[in-house]
Each structure stands twice: as structure tokens, then as C-alpha cells.
Amino acid sequence: MTLALYVPRASPVHRMPAGWKLLALAGLSMLVFAVPTLPMVGGALVAVVALGLVVARLPASLLVRQARAVLWWLVALFVLHWLVTDVLTGAVTVLRLLALVLAAAVVTATTRVTAMVAVVERVCRPLQWVGVRPARIGLVIAMALRFIPLISERADRIREAQAARGGSIRGLRGLTTTVVPLLVQVLQLAHTVSEALDARGADDVPVRRGGPRAA
Amino acid sequence: MKTKDLAYIALFAAITAVLGLVPAVPIGPVPITAQTLGVMLAGSVLGARRGFLSQLLFLVLVAVGLPLLSSGTGGLAPFAGPYAGYILSWPVGAFVIGWLTERFWSRFNVAWAFTANVLGGLVVVDVIGAAVLGIVNDLSFWHAAWFGALVFVPGDLVKAAIAAVVAVQVRRSYPVIERPRRAVARR
Structure with a gap:
């Protein structure tokens, strides 16, 4: 890195x-x-x-x-x-x-x-006794690190798209034309990422050794 | 906590980090950064719990050695520095903004959003920041509070207004806070 x-x-x-x-x-x-x-x-x-x-x-x-x-x-x-x-x-x-x-x-x-x-x-390991899985902490850190370049890339793309349309990207108007679409886009993206992770089993509770996992 | 919530938390930690790339405006001796905008947006888009965790995650990313604060600094140094309290208060500020936003949710507009941002993003952050600044510097709380207020309040008012406009529009097209809490539903 x-x-x-x-x-x-x-x-x-x-x-x-x-x-x-x-x-x-x-x-x-x-x-x-x-x-x-x-x-x-x-x-x-x-x-x-x-x-x-x-x-x-x-x-x-x-x-x-x-x-x-x-x-x-x-x-x-x-x-x-x-x-x-x-x-x-x-x-x-x-x-x-x-x-x-x-x-x-x-x-x-x-x-x-x-x-x-x-x-x-x-340090976070004791938190598993209150139901926080340590693996999820690693997952959320990894996601944040991946999102940082992704957000700046999306921001550039929206700015270019608005400029190509001759739209205003400055001032109060710029908030509506760039910042709001950016936030909505990355929120949707985060949702898609979470669905993809769940589809690959990220939401599963680890299987206990010696038996099937409880429901 | 669902994977979706983790993704939103990671997203807003990343948004605060990206806002650190926006060049700081040097008003007086201290650069006014765009990063508290991230704190306000986290609270008013995600709500109290996820907003809190997202800004806590941001601080963890800074602490483990990523230069994500707006001056290009990071690591443990900022937590030992004079403005440590102002940074440490961000999760709390996001929580307060989120808590208020959840209460205002059914009648959420720019004025309510601005109120929440000012209470959580300005008052909470300045009180905690000044308390820490006072303790580590043997200053009285009021001296430190005035110092912080003079430095940060003008820029923070602008950011509170920006975050309010954005949060209201995002709520209209992509609401993340799901259902209004009891306090609002009673009306």
C-alpha cells in the first residue's frame, strides 16, 4: 500500500x-x-x-x-x-x-x-463475547480502503459528465448536480457490494467444529 | 449487524477520508478542512449507530498509519497533538447528528438538518475538543473553548449548511434510515 x-x-x-x-x-x-x-x-x-x-x-x-x-x-x-x-x-x-x-x-x-x-x-477480540465477530472488523477495514479510490474516481466521472453537458459544477447548484448524485451512486454501490459479499457467504456464522451450525 | 450496514459504515469512513483530499482553506493560522462535512453527512444519512461506527472506523484507519487527515498527516501523531479532542469527538458528533436526524426523520428538511448539524457537528465537537485541549494544555475550559470556537465556527457553519442541503436531497432519492422512531411516530 x-x-x-x-x-x-x-x-x-x-x-x-x-x-x-x-x-x-x-x-x-x-x-x-x-x-x-x-x-x-x-x-x-x-x-x-x-x-x-x-x-x-x-x-x-x-x-x-x-x-x-x-x-x-x-x-x-x-x-x-x-x-x-x-x-x-x-x-x-x-x-x-x-x-x-x-x-x-x-x-x-x-x-x-x-x-x-x-x-x-x-484488542477487539474480547468483543466477540458481546457478539462482534473479529473477521467482520477486518472486512469493514478492507472495504473502507477499497472505497477511498473508488469514491474519488466516481467523483471525477460525475464532474466530467456534468461539464460535458455544460452543467454548473460550482456553488450551491454544484451540490445538487455533483455531490448528491455522487452520494446516491456510492450508496447504491455499497449496497451492491454487500449483496455480492452475502451471496458469497460473508453473512454466514462460522461453522462450529464437530457439528452443523445452529440456525 | 448486516453486511449492508458494514458496507455503509465503510463507505462513510471512506467519504471522510476522501474529503481530506479537498485542499484545506487556510483561514488564519489553521486550515479549515472539509472533513467535518463527512462527519455531518455520516450522521444525517446513516443515523446514530452507523454514523458513529463509520467515524470510529475512520479514526482507526488514521491511527493504524494511513495519512488520511487533511494535512496529509496520520498515524498516532494527531491523537497526541493539540487538536486530538476535535478529531476524537467526530464519532460522538456523528452519533448526536444521527440521533437528532432519526427524531426529525418524518419532517426532515433543510432547517432541521441544519439544526442537527450545528448541535452535533459544532457544539459537541467544540465542547469535547476544548475539554481535551484544556486538559492537555493546563488551560481553563473557557479559554480553550473560545480558542476552538474562533478557529472553527465560521467554517463549520458553512459546512453545516452544505451538509443539510445534501442530506435532504439524498433522503428524497435514497433514504438509508429506514423507519421513523417512536418519538416521531407518536405525532
Whole structure:
């Protein structure tokens, strides 16, 4: 899947099981909230950056991109703290957020989507006692991933069709001529997909070993 | 839950993802994205339960490492960031919009749809977002709420109106919420 944020490398961080990395991330976030001092938070930030760049050998541009996505938030929050609390608290909270964002980015860049989905399925396994089948969770994730390119393709097609008719595709009128037909089309499509899946036995309860399944 | 419901849930998770591809409008420092439009449509087309699950699924897709948020970010980083609460509130927002839509279903029009979108897509999202923003930043709730409101409300009002117009037209040609609930049928 080319869409993912995973960066392949041979490093100890990459080899670490996904579940452990998630636990480590949770541990870090608890630590920086429990000890909100500048050395603690600054140290966490330095450690995370070192782990990502040196140990996992991730490109610096990846961390920069994640940091830039929250840059304006951090600036605005710092200014807000400056106005309503004090500069030190502002620095601690901003650095803390930055450390956590980068730590999460390191986990994401070093873990394959399939490994993460496996963790999701494992975490969801207890749900089978309330009637949720784990296989259905895998199915719904797979369907969503397939629908993403399909919807953009359908959107392009409708836009072209309207343009070919000289129809308006902008403004309020554009909603009626493009967005509504698109939604109706993809809803019908989803319905067709579900019927095709059911026809192939997707709705069946798995057969219990040693006997026919109950009705 | 039927396979059809799973397909609708997957569809609206995908719609929120595709709306992330629409270029964000940079109003002030923060890009206003089209993605909360997906939250509103999920609630007002699918109803409470499926709307909730579809946006939860979207968050799972983001969390496992797909760059589906509008800034091209994804993975676990956004859930640790300052706007984590605003994202985490999406399933709840879709649920509230869906719940209200189910109640308005027999007399559903643009005004009711807009009301549902504003309550679920604006009020719920801003309250949860501001609460999380306040907690992770040692800010008072009201400071954080004003901050979020100033940033998001103008764009969200436009999106609530768009989603209302679309939802009413989709209901006319392809209603997914099947039967009106008791609260409406009593009239």
C-alpha cells in the first residue's frame, strides 16, 4: 500500500512488536504528564528525536512534516499561555505536545499498517463475547480502503459528465448536480457490494467444529 | 449487524477520508478542512449507530498509519497533538447528528438538518475538543473553548449548511434510515 506513512528500514525500532511500541508510547505520554518540568519534557523531546533519526534512521523530513502540521497550533497555544498563565507553563506544554506528536510519528513510521490492523483485531477480540465477530472488523477495514479510490474516481466521472453537458459544477447548484448524485451512486454501490459479499457467504456464522451450525 | 450496514459504515469512513483530499482553506493560522462535512453527512444519512461506527472506523484507519487527515498527516501523531479532542469527538458528533436526524426523520428538511448539524457537528465537537485541549494544555475550559470556537465556527457553519442541503436531497432519492422512531411516530 503506497498510501501508508511506513518507512522501511532494518532497525531495532522497526523489529519491535507493534503492541510494545504502542505501550511504550502510552508510557511516555503518562510520564510527561506526571512530571511536567522543563528538563523532563525537553529530555523526552531530545530522546524521541534521537530515537527516530539515529536508531530508526528515519528521514528528518518526515519528522519536520509532522511538526509543521501542528506548528501553528503550538505557536497559538504558546501565545495564549503567555497571556493567561506564564511563559514557563507555555514552554512545557508546547514542548510536551511536540514530543508526543513526534513519538507517535516514529511509531507510525516504523510499523506496518498490517501489523497495526493485527493489533486492532487483537484488542477487539474480547468483543466477540458481546457478539462482534473479529473477521467482520477486518472486512469493514478492507472495504473502507477499497472505497477511498473508488469514491474519488466516481467523483471525477460525475464532474466530467456534468461539464460535458455544460452543467454548473460550482456553488450551491454544484451540490445538487455533483455531490448528491455522487452520494446516491456510492450508496447504491455499497449496497451492491454487500449483496455480492452475502451471496458469497460473508453473512454466514462460522461453522462450529464437530457439528452443523445452529440456525 | 448486516453486511449492508458494514458496507455503509465503510463507505462513510471512506467519504471522510476522501474529503481530506479537498485542499484545506487556510483561514488564519489553521486550515479549515472539509472533513467535518463527512462527519455531518455520516450522521444525517446513516443515523446514530452507523454514523458513529463509520467515524470510529475512520479514526482507526488514521491511527493504524494511513495519512488520511487533511494535512496529509496520520498515524498516532494527531491523537497526541493539540487538536486530538476535535478529531476524537467526530464519532460522538456523528452519533448526536444521527440521533437528532432519526427524531426529525418524518419532517426532515433543510432547517432541521441544519439544526442537527450545528448541535452535533459544532457544539459537541467544540465542547469535547476544548475539554481535551484544556486538559492537555493546563488551560481553563473557557479559554480553550473560545480558542476552538474562533478557529472553527465560521467554517463549520458553512459546512453545516452544505451538509443539510445534501442530506435532504439524498433522503428524497435514497433514504438509508429506514423507519421513523417512536418519538416521531407518536405525532
